[in-house]
Amino acid sequence: MSLVEELAAHIRGASEELPLPAVVAAAGRLRIASDLLMWVRQASARTLGVPELSAATERLEGAAAALLVAQDELAAYLTAIGMAHQGAPFADDGWRAAMRPSLVRPAVAEQDEPVAPLARWWQERVDALTGTGGGYDAKGAARTSQELLKRLAERGDRAALRRELVRVDAPVGLGLAALTPPVLHRLTGRLLGHQPRGEDLPRLFGTVRSRLRELLPTVDDRLTGTLLARACRVPAKEAEERLGPDRYGHSGQPHHPADSAIAGAALVAVLLKATGQDARAVDPEHPEALVPAHA
């Protein structure tokens, strides 16, 4: 093994050891805790730490995005020093792993841990974002976040989006927040025809904003920009510079914990339509799933 090969192997090893699974697991735990506390506080003026947990979860989402940025930059470095074959493999497989139920933590509904009966806050938040309302029928609900995302990907209209989202309990719905970033990364690359970069952010924002608002009329532009920046794996500082404070970050209060999950899934539906693909594109077992855009 040459010195350069040894260096590349070392960098690749360090990159693969970055603690993304631990960060994703921690975010999952905090989302469950938020669910429980939000149920408890329904009728109480006390916040019970829910805003702090929302902020903590948002920090974890930021940490996960930063780790992905670091992996991409290390892959770019390996390519730059002529070791592209060492850098390429960890660029794009995250979405596939995220969508395989056997490779991710089970949905909360399938765990042995006790789950308190949750009130309707998740459904109410779906209605607030979709600008709709009506009854809640849990019959036929998706049992896992992966199944839910596939169903949402099959249907691109607001009524169907609302119907599938309000059927599920909060833990299954909130799980979308962990699934969608790698899927969105792949879809934005597909739309652009190249790996998404910081300079693509304003154009992407312009492309998806009105379509996303057809599904979620009240979604905050800052959340849309934040999700796109994470999808493109753009560092927070650069994303803020490129999108500005009205299209990135938040207004001082963290976004509602359900919003990232709901808007992320809606963005998947928007990007599938924009790229002329259907639900097969988010099925990791389907041979036509997200054929590499630059193969």
Add this chain to the structure above:
Amino acid sequence: MASVAEVKAAIDAALQQVSDGQVAVRVASEKLVEAQQSLAAALDGSGHESVSAAQAALAQATLELEECLTATLGAVEQAQTYVTTL
């Protein structure tokens, strides 16, 4: 109608989840420090912009994890205080 016992049980369950999350964050922080040290040793002397960007991203991730932990501590304190008032 929910009872005090049910409310306490729900808060206890939430606090257990937070505790598990804190453990995962601490594990992540330790691994991140190891990765930063390993990469710093390997990439010492490089002026490549991708190296700088990767190191900046890792520093940001470290900061996010620290702030996450701080926020969870505040949440736990509030929830525990509430339990004492029940």
